[in-house]
Structure formats: C-alpha cells, structure tokens
Amino acid sequence: MKVLKGIDISRQLKGFFKGSFQINKLLSGYTSIKIGGKAALFLEPENNIDLTQAVKFLNSIEIPFRVIGNGTNLLINDGRLDFAVIKLSRVFFKEISAKPDVLYVRAGVSLPRLLNFSIKNGICGLEFLAGIPGTAGGALVMNAGIRNPFQPAIVVEAPYPACFDKAEDESKSAGFRSETPGFPRGMQSIPGTKSSKFLQNFKGSPGELHLSISDSLIEIEVMDAQGKIFKLNKDDAGFVYRGSKLKDVIVLGAYFKVKNKAAWQVAERIKIFLKKRQISQEMCVRSAGCIFKNPTGENISAGELIERAKLKGRSIGQAQVSDLHANFIVNRGNATFSQVCELMDLVQNKVKQDCGIKLETEVEIWNSRGL
Numbered sequence: 001m002k003v004l005k006g007i008d009i010s011r012q013l014k015g016f017f018k019g020s021f022q023i024n025k026l027l028s029g030y031t032s033i034k035i036g037g038k039a040a041l042f043l044e045p046e047n048n049i050d051l052t053q054a055v056k057f058l059n060s061i062e063i064p065f066r067v068i069g070n071g072t073n074l075l076i077n078d079g080r081l082d083f084a085v086i087k088l089s090r091v092f093f094k095e096i097s098a099k100p101d102v103l104y105v106r107a108g109v110s111l112p113r114l115l116n117f118s119i120k121n122g123i124c125g126l127e128f129l130a131g132i133p134g135t136a137g138g139a140l141v142m143n144a145g146i147r148n149p150f151q152p153a154i155v156v157e158a159p160y161p162a163c164f165d166k167a168e169d170e171s172k173s174a175g176f177r178s179e180t181p182g183f184p185r186g187m188q189s190i191p192g193t194k195s196s197k198f199l200q201n202f203k204g205s206p207g208e209l210h211l212s213i214s215d216s217l218i219e220i221e222v223m224d225a226q227g228k229i230f231k232l233n234k235d236d237a238g239f240v241y242r243g244s245k246l247k248d249v250i251v252l253g254a255y256f257k258v259k260n261k262a263a264w265q266v267a268e269r270i271k272i273f274l275k276k277r278q279i280s281q282e283m284c285v286r287s288a289g290c291i292f293k294n295p296t297g298e299n300i301s302a303g304e305l306i307e308r309a310k311l312k313g314r315s316i317g318q319a320q321v322s323d324l325h326a327n328f329i330v331n332r333g334n335a336t337f338s339q340v341c342e343l344m345d346l347v348q349n350k351v352k353q354d355c356g357i358k359l360e361t362e363v364e365i366w367n368s369r370g371l
C-alpha cells in the first residue's frame, strides 16, 4: 500500500467522488453480529459511475477493497483493518423493477424489501428467501438459500412445489383468503388464525436438496476490479452450495425468472417459510447466521452435529452457541472477534473428535488485508 495520509485521500476523493466516504470507519455497526474494527476507508458511492471512479482511485493508491452488503454473513476482526470497504447503500443501488416474468434487482436491495415488493406485485419465485436478512448482492455472492423442506421429487418437476398450489386450492375451496398485502416487514411474526388453515393444508417433508437464489437467476451485472461493467450468465458465476465466483467482482444487479401469482398467494408462501424459520432460529439476536456449512454427502446438518456434541449453550466470554439453533453463534453482549473464533475452533474440534466430520465455515472472516 502506498503511504498516503488520510488528509491526502480526503482531498483527492473530494475532487471527484459524489457519494460519501469516511476514513477509519468502525464496522461493528455494519454487521449483524455487531463485531468489527475500523476500516481504513469506507465508501458509499452514488451510482455505477461513481463506483467505477472509486475502484480506479483505490487501485491507483494500492488500497485493496471489499464490498459489504448487510454484513449478515461476516465476522470481522475488531482490530485495525488495512483495506477499504465499499457499501452500495445509495438510492441508485436499491432499484427494483418487474416486467412480466422477469424481476430486476440492484445489489443494494435488502431481501425483506425484495419480498415486500414481490407481495405487492404478485411476483412468485423467491419466497424461500424470507427471513434471510442480507442484500441481493450478498445473497448472490453467497448463493443464499435454505435446505429444501419439500420432497426432492416434487422440486425436480417444478421449482415451485406442487404441494403449495394444492394447499392454496384447498384453502380457497375452504373459503380461506388472506388479507395480508404489505406483509411482511422484515422479520415480523406471523398472524395466526386464518393462515393456520392454509398451513394445515400444506404438506411438505424434509428433503436433501437446497433452494438457492441462483435457481431462478437469468443473468448478473457485475463490475470487475478495474471498474469495467459487464454481464455474466448463471454458468459463469460458478455457483456452489453457499458460494460462487462472484467474490472476485462487484455485483451490481441481477435478473430473475419469476412467475406471476395473486399477492395473497405470494404472501402465504412467504409465511410458510417464515413460520419454519421462527420455530428453529433466534430471529432478533446478534448473530451472523449459520457459522458452518452443512457437510456435503452426509444426511445430517451442521446444527445437528453440534447439538450431538452437546455444545448448545456453550460460551466463551459473551460469545455463545445458541440454545435454539446450534449452528448459530450469538453475541450476548460485547463478544469479541477472538472469543467467537475460539468458540468456532472449540466446536470444530469437538465435532471432529465426536463424529469424525470436519465442519467448514460458512461465515466469512475478514482479517486485516484478507481472509
């Protein structure tokens, strides 16, 4: 890195940068686990042109950078960080629009907002993202999704499990209609009575497959590390379970293939996914979601393995393995980066010792200058 004083950087940025920036910006407030030290530089560009300029500037002064979404899959070192962080938080990056069968979402749109938009506009296809607190950009990079709660056979035939339509038809013939436009805002609780009738009709059973954001993706707009904008198709993005090659670029937006349904139907589907999540997860705590990936080729989740290792509730300092969902590490107060790392090591070692399985981390760790 070139030795440049903050004052030089400020002066240079003020000359061309339309968005806002801050030197030595504390990141703890930008992560869901509320841990994170000071980034050398924090930039919120106004639009794509501004972003290109910022990327070129960072290259010219040899400061590496990372992009942060909602910080819901990140564990960031609470020491000093010698890289810049870019956040796509301005209005430009929050555009969302729909044509028949196609949804366009810019990277800064939060998933709860995307789902609110889907309800209002009767857009069906991404309801399983309900309760995931990230942005569209972060979700694409991580290939966010859930373990498919339906029969694999049904999913192979139709990405939208037929059991949904069946349940909806039965609910309709039973005179049930939802009055839920606008639901949900973020991670609200589910109103019970009428929708419970719908839930009774809903029959799904655990399966091994995953529903992922990349399933209905058409193409992605990205910017490379030199500031050049181009499109990638789904195959070029290298999606795998909880990962992709998109970490090497900046995701700007994406097009999804969707179906059109009545608003109430979309709302009901979302409720089902939220209901499942509410039963199994602590929703309003400081966490970074699942810490470990579910092991591939094993018919058991990381959470179940941790539970079997009797680690639920185990804590180091104020970092604790959740009592409810063993694959969540929760910050019960002022947990530090090293307490969480120590707890992660403890979990990995105990699970390896007890079950012979090495758990891989799902949460991304940002140390100084890299991973």
Ligand SMILES: Cc1cc2nc3c(=O)[nH]c(=O)nc-3n(C[C@H](O)[C@H](O)[C@H](O)COP(=O)(O)OP(=O)(O)OC[C@H]3O[C@@H](n4cnc5c(N)ncnc54)[C@H](O)[C@@H]3O)c2cc1C
Residues within 6 Å of the ligand: 032, 066, 067, 068, 069, 070, 071, 072, 073, 074, 088, 107, 131, 132, 133, 134, 135, 136, 137, 138, 139, 140, 141, 142, 143, 144, 145, 146, 246, 247, 249, 250, 251, 252, 282, 283, 287, 288, 289, 290, 364
């Ligand atoms: C309570 C809770 C529940 C969760 N449940 C789930 C779940 O069910 N399924 C699931 O898959 N995940 C889950 N997560 C994890 C997390 O929400 C997802 O991985 C989410 O998609 C991350 O989005 P984000 O915007 O927060 O990304 P961040 O955490 O900010 O970043 C994640 C990665 O994406 C990169 N990134 C972010 N935006 C961009 C961009 N525009 N361009 C390039 N790179 C970018 C970052 O550099 C980083 O590498 C959960 C998290 C929490 C806290």
